[in-house]
Amino acid sequence: MTKNKHAAFLLSALICLSGLSLSAQRKSKNKSQESAVATAPFTSPKLVVGIVVDQMRYDYLTRFWSQYGDGGFKRLIKDGFNCQNNHFNYAPTYTAPGHTSVYTGTTPATHGIIGNNWYDKDSGESVYCVSDDTYNSVGTTSDAGKMSPFRNNVTTITDQLRLHTEMRGKVIAVALKDRGAVLPGGHSANAAYWFHGKDEGNWITSTYYMNELPKWVADFNASDIAISYKKPWNTLKNINEYIQSGTDVNAYEGLFEGEMNSSFPHDLPALWAANDEYDLIKATPYGNSLTVDFAIASLEGESLGADAITDFLAVSFSSTDYVGHKFGVNSKEIEDTYLRLDADLEKLLNTLDVKVGVGEYTVFLTADHAGVDVPSYLKDKKIPAGYVDFNLIKEKLNVFLNYNYGTVDIVKNISNGQIFLDHKIVKNLDIDLEDVQKDIANELLSYDYIDRTYTANQMKQNSYTSGIPYILQNGYNQKRSGDVLIVLKPNFISYSTTGSTHGSPYTYDTHVPLLFFGKGIQKGAMHQKTVIPDIAPTIASLLGIAYPSGTTGEPIVEVLK
Missing domain, CATH: 3.40.720.10 (Alkaline Phosphatase, subunit A)
Structure with missing residues (x-):
């Protein structure tokens, strides 16, 4: 092999090896990219x-x-x-x-x-x-x-x-x-x-x-x-x-x-x-x-x-x-x-x-x-159930409020199973808000079809981890919820006698x-x-x-x- 042919052969070999090296690098890079996509810690649906x-x-x-x-x-x-x-x-x-x-x-x-x-x-x-x-x-x-x-x-x-x-x-x-x-x-x-x-x-x-x-x-x-x-x-x-x-x-x-x-x-x-x-x-x-x-x-x-x-x-x-x-x-x-x-x-x-x-x-x-x-x-299927009239509850509660506080205005609103008190009236009567909440909660607990009651103070002071109090606490917002929470007995609702509610x-x-x-x-x-x-x-x-x-x-x- 002449010197020129030998040089040409070496150059050709180097080019070939260089190409193979570049190809290997590209494949390695592509595999790396594919691996990155495959192991991305998220999924991207279009919708x-x-x-x-x-x-x-x-x-x-x-x-x-x-x-x-x-x-x-x-x-x-x-x-x-x-x-x-x-x-x-x-x-x-x-x-x-x-x-x-x-x-x-x-x-x-x-x-x-x-x-x-x-x-x-x-x-x-x-x-x-x-x-x-x-x-x-x-x-x-x-x-x-x-x-x-x-x-x-x-x-x-x-x-x-x-x-x-x-x-x-x-x-x-x-x-x-x-x-x-x-x-x-x-x-x-x-x-x-x-x-x-x-x-x-x-x-x-x-x-x-x-x-x-x-x-x-x-x-x-x-x-x-x-x-x-x-x-x-x-x-x-x-x-x-x-x-x-x-x-x-x-x-x-x-x-x-x-x-x-x-x-x-x-x-x-x-x-x-x-x-x-x-x-x-x-x-x-x-x-x-x-x-x-x-x-x-x-x-x-x-x-x-x-x-x-x-x-x-x-x-x-x-x-x-x-x-x-x-x-x-x-x-x-x-x-x-x-x-x-x-x-x-x-x-x-x-x-x-x-x-x-x-x-x-x-x-x-x-x-x-x-x-x-x-x-x-x-x-009709002999399962305990029934209906609750909150107007009757309110009438009975008003008797209690008048007797104990001399006014029904201490309650401002009853809605969503909660009683909202007028805190200004409570303060003017010089009585403790927590005591009023407890007294009203205990009074309501004596009424038919009411299963349990909780006060706002209980919701604020306790950290419940299970059961109905836990469920109520998750629904209780300190700035927006009421002073007394009411839970009716299972399958008792305040609604019409036809149709379902929740x-x-x-x-x-x-x-x-x-x-x-x-x-x-x-x-x-x-x-x-x-x-x-x-x-x-x-x-x-x-x-x-x-x-x-x-x-x-x-x-x-x-x-x-």
Whole structure:
């Protein structure tokens, strides 16, 4: 080999070795990058969908299981994670504190939403959880849009997503009820929309979010979608197959105005005018269908889940609550409502599959509270239950107040199972506030149907760890709650003798579903107890974002991959 050929050969070999070295480095770098992606301590779905079903008991999953299709509740459970022993860990169990606790990861003791309405100790008036006269309605000339989340003291998981993404991740909240949209949306939502019925039938919002409706919302309102549900409500399936509920006509169900009995079908067109027109839709499963229609329109109108930055769609199904209150948890109306909701969920999931992509979104489903069976029905089945008239309690208490303090004005308000005292009068009478609280609590304990009482001082001074006092303490906000807390006996309610209600610390009001599904979620189930405030930190851990500011819950580690 000549000297020139030898030099050329060595140069060629060096180039080849250099190329191999560079190639090896690139492969090593690529593997390192792939490993970094694979081991990232978070998951980035394109969209998180939070679903709250108003007044859904856990046993609705099991009672109606054989009637459900494969694409709704069954899909969420079979391909997702089922927390079977999930409870609210506070009382009172109402819609507003329920939605707020789901999204803040804490309880009313911290977030301050202690009811749907409550007595405001500063103004001396009752306030509504989301009412705010500093803002105006958008989409209606009524006052139905004068709302904001300002009474919530802490951030939500939706707020934290907005902050984490430098406000690039969108948050849209949708519900028939204003509080079911405003509170999940948090303080920084792009929009919250709710349905204003009456003679309008429009989705509306507040100037807190915007000054005019987006074109897609205006187009939806201008369409015939809402009015298309002005049709008779008959059962989805043959009513003879509805064996997981009571008889169609009974004494435990309420009636729409103009009905002679509660039997199917319910003729909505004939009942329309007497039942506030579009408001009638809310009290039927068609309200849930309308909510899905609008939620799907929001997916398209807002391009949710269209890029790599996580968006959030909060959807609350309110009609289940209206139907439960009207007809009760053992009615054929409830059974039909959940079979139709199952179909609506399937429609929503199928749309997400197409619009966002299978495996590209994450869903959780829970409830804002559950509900008691109709006490008049329970009584007929020889189960201890009944009704309490707080007006009679107030009359009896007034006798006690006059005798002991010379005035009934020492009590300013009785609401949400709490008694609010006038602290100025107590001070002027030169008596100790703690003594007054104790005396009134002991007096109330002697009344029929009151199971137990607690004072504000007990809530402040003790640290309960279990049982009903623990549940009450989590619902007790020092600045907003009352002086004496009342717990009725199990299955005793202050309500009409037809239909169901909620609010107590008992398991029939606290045990609700909690399902996780989709990207980053394990398949499985657990019987260990979880609580509502665990939801937000679980989603935060999934996304790798900061917890809401008041979080007291813990991530459910079994849920996450």
